Amino acid sequence: MAQAQIVIAGVTHTYRPPSGRTVLALEDVSLDVGTREFVALLGPSGCGKSTLLYLLGGFLPIETGRILIDGKPAGAPGPDRGIVFQHFALFPWKTVRSNVLYGLERMGLPREEREKRAQSFIELVGLHGFEDSYPSQLSGGMRQRTALARTLAFDPKILLMDEPFGALDAQTRSLMQSELLGIWRRTPKTVIFVTHDVQEAVYLAGRVAVMSARPGRIKAIVDTNFDKNDTDIFKSKGFVEKVDEIWNLVRIEAIKAQEKRVG
Amino acid sequence: MNPALLRYVPLLLLAVAWETAARTGLVSSLALPPLTSVAAAWIDLMKDGELITNGASSLWRAGAGLLLAIVFGAALGIFMAWWRPLNVLLSPLVEMFYPMPKSALIPVTVLWLGFGNGSKILLILLGCMLPVTIGAFNGARSSEQALVWSARSMGASRLRMLWDVVVPSALPELLNGTRTALALSFILLVSSELIAARQGFGYLIGFLGASGSYDAMFAVVLTVALLGFIADRLYLMLMHRALRWQL
Numbered sequence: 001m002a003q004a005q006i007v008i009a010g011v012t013h014t015y016r017p018p019s020g021r022t023v024l025a026l027e028d029v030s031l032d033v034g035t036r037e038f039v040a041l042l043g044p045s046g047c048g049k050s051t052l053l054y055l056l057g058g059f060l061p062i063e064t065g066r067i068l069i070d071g072k073p074a075g076a077p078g079p080d081r082g083i084v085f086q087h088f089a090l091f092p093w094k095t096v097r098s099n100v101l102y103g104l105e106r107m108g109l110p111r112e113e114r115e116k117r118a119q120s121f122i123e124l125v126g127l128h129g130f131e132d133s134y135p136s137q138l139s140g141g142m143r144q145r146t147a148l149a150r151t152l153a154f155d156p157k158i159l160l161m162d163e164p165f166g167a168l169d170a171q172t173r174s175l176m177q178s179e180l181l182g183i184w185r186r187t188p189k190t191v192i193f194v195t196h197d198v199q200e201a202v203y204l205a206g207r208v209a210v211m212s213a214r215p216g217r218i219k220a221i222v223d224t225n226f227d228k229n230d231t232d233i234f235k236s237k238g239f240v241e242k243v244d245e246i247w248n249l250v251r252i253e254a255i256k257a258q259e260k261r262v263g
Numbered sequence: 264m265n266p267a268l269l270r271y272v273p274l275l276l277l278a279v280a281w282e283t284a285a286r287t288g289l290v291s292s293l294a295l296p297p298l299t300s301v302a303a304a305w306i307d308l309m310k311d312g313e314l315i316t317n318g319a320s321s322l323w324r325a326g327a328g329l330l331l332a333i334v335f336g337a338a339l340g341i342f343m344a345w346w347r348p349l350n351v352l353l354s355p356l357v358e359m360f361y362p363m364p365k366s367a368l369i370p371v372t373v374l375w376l377g378f379g380n381g382s383k384i385l386l387i388l389l390g391c392m393l394p395v396t397i398g399a400f401n402g403a404r405s406s407e408q409a410l411v412w413s414a415r416s417m418g419a420s421r422l423r424m425l426w427d428v429v430v431p432s433a434l435p436e437l438l439n440g441t442r443t444a445l446a447l448s449f450i451l452l453v454s455s456e457l458i459a460a461r462q463g464f465g466y467l468i469g470f471l472g473a474s475g476s477y478d479a480m481f482a483v484v485l486t487v488a489l490l491g492f493i494a495d496r497l498y499l500m501l502m503h504r505a506l507r508w509q510l
Contacts, residue, residue, distance in 0.1 A: 089409035093431045093508045102427075103417035134508040154417060221411040234368050 001029070003071060004032035006056070006158065012066035013051055021171035025051045027215040029065070030147060036188040040195055040224075041206035042250065044257040048216025049194045054161050056192060057083050069158070074149055079103060082156030086163040088143040090135040096146050097131040103154035121149040124183065141172035159191045165200065177203060181228070198250060202242045203233065210249045220249055296478040303484035313467065314486065321452055321463040322490075324380055328387025329448045336444070337394040337437055340399025344433070345425060350400075358391060364388030365447070366454050373459045383455050383463075390451045391444035398440020402433030435509065438502045445498055449491045 013026040025048040033039050041049040043122040054060045058077040061103035067074040069081070082103075085232065090099050100122055120229060122131055125145035135143050144164060161174050165173040181204055184191060195201050201208045209218050222245060226238040278298055284290045285297035292300075308314040343350045343357075368386055376382040406429050414424045456465025464487050471480040 019328065053414075057412070057416060077412065079415060079416065079418045083413065085409045085413070085414050087409065089407065089413045091410065091413075091431070092426070093434070102414075106418035106423075134510070136510045150417075188457070 002070075005035040005037075005070060006033040006192070007066075007068040008032070008052070008056075009066050009068075009175045011055060011062065011067060013048070013055060013060070013063060015051075015175070024215040026055075027217050028160040029216065029218055031209055031218055031221075033190060033192065036190055037207065038184060038191045038193065040062070040193045040204045040208045041200035041211060042198065042201045042208050042232070042246065043211030044213055044217065044250070045196060046214055046257060047253070048213050048214060049065055050162050051161050052190060053083075053194050056158075057081055057160050070086070073121040078188055079107065079154050080156055081158045081160055082151035082154065083160040083162065084147050084164045086161070088127075088135070088140075088147045088167075090147055090150070092123055092135050092144055095132050095134055096127055096138070096149075099135070100150045100153050103150060107154055116151055118149075122146075124152070125149045127263045137174075140168050141176060144168060144176060148183075152187070157190060159189045161191065161193045163194055163196070166195070166197075173200075180204065198246050199234070202239060202246060203228070208246055209252070210246060213253045213260065219253065221255050222246055222249075277335050278294070293309050293477060296481060300478040301481045301485065302391075304478040305486070307374045307478055308482055314483065316434050316469045317467045318486070318490075320380070321456065321465070324383040324463065325387060325448045325452045327380075328384040328452075329391055329444060331384070331388045332391035332444055332448075333395055333441055335388070336395030336440070337433075339392070340396040340401075340437070341425070341429060341433055344400050344403035345397070345429060350362050357396060361393045361397065365451060369455045369458050374453075378459055378461055383460070384453060387448050391447050394440040394443040394447065395437065396440070398436040398438070402436030403429050404434035405436075425499070435506055439503065442498060442502070444496070445494060449487070449494070453487060 008029060008031045011026055011029045012024075015023040015025055017023075029048075029052060029161045031039075034089065041052060043049050051060065054073060054202075055062055055260060058074050058081070062074065076079075091102065094102065097118055100118040101114055105180060109117070117129075122128060125148055126148065127142060127145055128140065130138065135146065138146065144167075148164070165176050168176060190204075192202060193201070203226050206223070208222045208224050210220045210222065211217065212219045224242050225240070230239075281295065282298045285292050285295050296304075305314070314482075321339065339353070343353055343505070363387045365386070368389055372382040372386045376385055410428050411424060414428050419427055453465040454466070456463035458465075460466040464483055468480055468487075469482050471477075491506065
């Protein structure tokens with residue numbers, strides 16, 4: 001097998017706040033991700049899964065270990081890696097259309113082409129008719145659709161998603177999950193998806209990396225690549241078994257994380 | 264009745280009370296000339312052009328000073344938030360000068376630039392800059408990390424991001440600071456012209472007061488008050504337009 005698209009090798013990360021004690025967020029994390037693979041990073045809150053995503057994005061400096069993308073060090077943030085945040089991170093002063101256009105303008109596409117492309121992605125996420133709305137006029141689900149369109153529009157090779165559906169209500173979340181899966185199947189990209197929701201991870205990802213409580217380590221990698229075309233997938237045997245298996249791994253870590261907070 | 268009009272009813276009542284108090288002799292007409300005489304004096308001042316020439320000179324001073332204060336104040340605040348060393352260097356100065364009564368600078372700017380426009384413009388620049396600076400600084404510092412990161416990941420350079428993310432994030436507080444500056448500019452303008460000027464609203468008020476034309480003096484005072492009010496309303500309209508994305 002050729003080298004994986006993303007290679008994470010021996011990454012350790014420590015937060016050093018200006019005041020207070022330092023926190024070891026990640027310890028000796030290694031993970032390879034193949035091209036167009038969908039991997040979920042799953043773990044209790046505070047396990048460093050978002051930190052790992054920010055290191056991948058180039059937003060935080062890599063201190064120990066290395067992260068390679070297509071064989072080259074990850075380096076500064078760039079449009080090869082698109083990111084979607086839990087709280088959308090839309091530019092509140094821009095309309096839906098202007099938000100989606102932003103990355104295309106930075107790419108230097110000709111005007112006509114960027115307008116066309118922005119429109120097609122706005123339609124892809126079902127926001128036709130809301131092009132001139134500001135984010136403050138939209139529901140949470142619509143804001144996250146806008147963020148998704150904005151990121152997909154500039155066509156990054158890698159999609160980094162930081163609990164993107166965590167701030168949505170249950171119905172919207174499940175709708176967005178199936179839409180994301182549909183979009184990923186039509187236009188496959190490498191996706192790293194951070195979540196603490198076991199069902200979400202099993203449903204979306206082909207592999208789930210289960211992380212331990214702080215300091216974050218990768219405790220197990222579970223293959224979740226079974227037939228997901230079942231209309232009643234959440235009740236299917238394959239799904240339930242995987243969720244059980246991963247739940248048992250996560251539960252122990254969640255309890256540990258609780259105890260650390262209490263102690 | 265239209266609720267917007269209803270808000271002006273207290274003003275109308277005040278005007279009626281003023282007129283009656285002065286006409287009935289309840290208050291000496293030397294201390295408070297009747298409103299109708301004030302209005303007549305206002306028309307005379309308009310006719311002979313006194314109000315226009317002095318007003319134009321005042322508005323030019325206030326406008327120029329305020330514009331400079333907004334440009335320098337906003338740039339300073341945003342760069343202080345953007346570049347730490349500048350913040351370390353300048354924030355003690357900003358904190359020291361902010362609470363200082365700026366009218367104390369009137370003799371200083373006159374000493375430097377004389378009785379003309381220069382000293383007024385400099386005074387308004389110095390006096391109005393800091394509220395804008397502090398607004399811009401606080402606003403820029405509150406730019407969300409995720410927005411900055413989003414812009415970076417979409418290929419924005421650091422300078423580009425300053426313009427695309429930090430400046431608009433600073434805008435709401437910057438514009439609030441500017442509103443304070445607008446009010447301050449009127450105060451500084453009139454007080455500096457009262458003390459040291461040969462033209463302008465403040466000069467005219469002082470001159471008319473000293474020569475005993477109290478009805479004309481009141482006419483100028485009311486004109487300044489009305490202009491201040493109109494300027495603030497216009498500014499609020501512009502501000503709401505600029506921030507219409509906020510809801």
